[in-house]
Structures are given as C-alpha cells and as structure tokens.
Amino acid sequence: MAKNEWVDGGRYYVDSEGKMARDIWVDGGRYYVGYDGVRQPKPAAGNPYSAALKTAKDYNSFSHMSKKALYDQLTWHGFSSSAVQYAIDHLNADYKANALIQARKYTNLSKTKIYERLTSPWIGQFTKEEANYAIQKLNLPSEGSHVRNKWVGKYYFKSDGKMAKNEWVDGGRYYVGSDGEMARGKWVDGGRYYVGYDGVRQTKPADGNPYNAALIKARSYNSFSHMSKKALYDQLTWHGFSSSAVQYAIDHLNADYKANALIRAREYRKNTNLSKTKIYERLTSPWIGQFTKEEANYAIQKLGDK
Numbered sequence: 001m002a003k004n005e006w007v008d009g010g011r012y013y014v015d016s017e018g019k020m021a022r023d024i025w026v027d028g029g030r031y032y033v034g035y036d037g038v039r040q041p042k043p044a045a046g047n048p049y050s051a052a053l054k055t056a057k058d059y060n061s062f063s064h065m066s067k068k069a070l071y072d073q074l075t076w077h078g079f080s081s082s083a084v085q086y087a088i089d090h091l092n093a094d095y096k097a098n099a100l101i102q103a104r105k106y107t108n109l110s111k112t113k114i115y116e117r118l119t120s121p122w123i124g125q126f127t128k129e130e131a132n133y134a135i136q137k138l139n140l141p142s143e144g145s146h147v148r149n150k151w152v153g154k155y156y157f158k159s160d161g162k163m164a165k166n167e168w169v170d171g172g173r174y175y176v177g178s179d180g181e182m183a184r185g186k187w188v189d190g191g192r193y194y195v196g197y198d199g200v201r202q203t204k205p206a207d208g209n210p211y212n213a214a215l216i217k218a219r220s221y222n223s224f225s226h227m228s229k230k231a232l233y234d235q236l237t238w239h240g241f242s243s244s245a246v247q248y249a250i251d252h253l254n255a256d257y258k259a260n261a262l263i264r265a266r267e268y269r270k271n272t273n274l275s276k277t278k279i280y281e282r283l284t285s286p287w288i289g290q291f292t293k294e295e296a297n298y299a300i301q302k303l304g305d306k
Helices: 048-062 067-076 081-091 095-104 111-119 128-138 210-224 229-238 243-253 257-271 276-284 293-305
Strands: 005-007 012-014 024-026 031-033 150-152 155-157 167-169 174-176 186-188 193-195
Touching: 012 031, 048 067, 048 081, 067 081, 095 111, 095 128, 111 128, 155 174, 174 193, 210 229, 210 243, 229 243, 257 276, 257 293, 276 293
Parallel strands: none
Antiparallel strands: 005 012, 024 031, 150 155, 167 174, 186 193
16 A cells, blocks of 8 residues: 555655645645645645745634644645644734634633633643633633534534534524534535635625536646646535535536546556556446446547557
8 A cells, every 4th residue: 555655646645644635735845736635736826835834824813712723634634844834924813813713612611621622732822821811811610611603613502402414593694514523615405505714604705606616627637737627626625515516517618537547547647557447447447447348448548649
C-alpha cells in the first residue's frame, strides 16, 4: 500500500495512513489537492502562506480556537510549519476572547469543568491565563444550567434540550445534517437551499439555483479532471446536490466520455509504465476510473495514435 507519495499517474497523493488526501496541501506544503483528490495546477487560495492565513481566518471567525489548536489544525491541513507560523503571526487573533466564546458553549457545566475543558490538551488547548479570563467574564452560577436553544461546538440543542438533526435551527439561519453537525458550503434540505462556508443560508447563492450550480460544477470537473459519467455523478452527489440536480447537470453537460477516457489513458501512459491491460483495468475500476467497457476500449484502441 502506498504511503506519503503521489500515485495513479501523479494525480493523487496518499498520506501516512495510505488514505487519499482531499482539500489539503501535501508533499511538504508544495502542492494542493482539491475535494476530488486531484492535484491542482494553481489553487484558488494562491500560495501556501496566503492560503494558510485565509484558512486561519476562517477557523478564527467560526471555531474560535486557541493558538495551539489552530496551529494543529493548520498543520493537519498540510501546511508547512513556516506557512502555519506565518498565518499565526498575521492573524491578530484575540485568544482570550476566543476562550470566552468557547466557555459560553459549556454553560451546562460548572466553572471548574469549563476550566478543565478550556485548558485540556485534547480539547480547548487554551493557556491558563486565557481560561481564567474566560471564567472571570462568564458570570455563570456554579451549579450550571441546561443547554437549550444554543450551539455547543458544531451542534445545536433545541428548546427541549435535544440535539437538532436534519433541520433548520437558530432562527432558520443554519442547517444541521443527519449527524447533527452544521452544514457548510453545500446544498441542503433536499437540494432546495444553499448554505455558505460560514453555514448561513444564502438568499441567492452566486451559482444561482441548484440545477445551474450543479451544471457549473460539472463543467469545472469535466474541463479539468476528465471524469467518467459515474465518477462525475458521485462527485456531484458528494457536494450535496439532489439527484434531480445532478441528473440535470449530467444531461446538459454534453461531455464526451470516450474522449475523457482517452485523456486519462494517455496520462497513465505518460506518467507510468503500465501495460494497456493495466490501463484498461484502471479505467473500468469501480474505485478509480469508473468508465464503461465501451469507453475504455475506445481509449485503448486510440492510445497508440499519439
């Protein structure tokens, strides 16, 4: 099993556990792979330093982390230590204020328990000074109170104290999925509404309605990743589009999947020493290419033309 290296013709990167990396900087922070795992020629966030700072700002505005937790999170995203330190140095975060925000999420606990969570090396990772500041500003009765109508981390507890699932919460601004977590950057509620990366419901997302958005996303993948119809369907579904929106995108894309198969085959030929038999197996694999036998045969027949 491959680990910590580029695989499949140099298109994908697998980490130390052998898992495909997604939406992360890899290979020492030198390259970026998208949500589909494919290496990007020029990621939208720019260089790893500006990308690290942008990611840090996103986390600071939403998750209100400690400096240590933020450092660990950016490192997990694959940024180099120098890029992470650059982001930390230029973020200008108020970690005392962050500790107070986190403390207010634990108001069902005693002050002692809240302090323990804030300073825990596995949870809050705040300094003792930051935690003490939060406790002093909290004004919480020592016996605590029940969590109702408020967020606890990524989860929302309703008026009856139960965690919300598959519904709009907090005044209808946010949507939580089947696991109770806040949805971000995807279509939700049966594909009828879109929530931004901050989780807030959009009145009119930039991509328009979910059908147009699915088609735009499909065109993007088709122009860069040259996917099979099945792989494209799975990818759009993963993005949260409804089955009808995905099918609309597939029907209106007018993709040449035989040509896509040939492009992928030529990439295998260029970047590996695989035989035509092995290339065919990859093209038709239900876990890799997902092309039909007809599309794969076309690619193999045309492979020697150029």
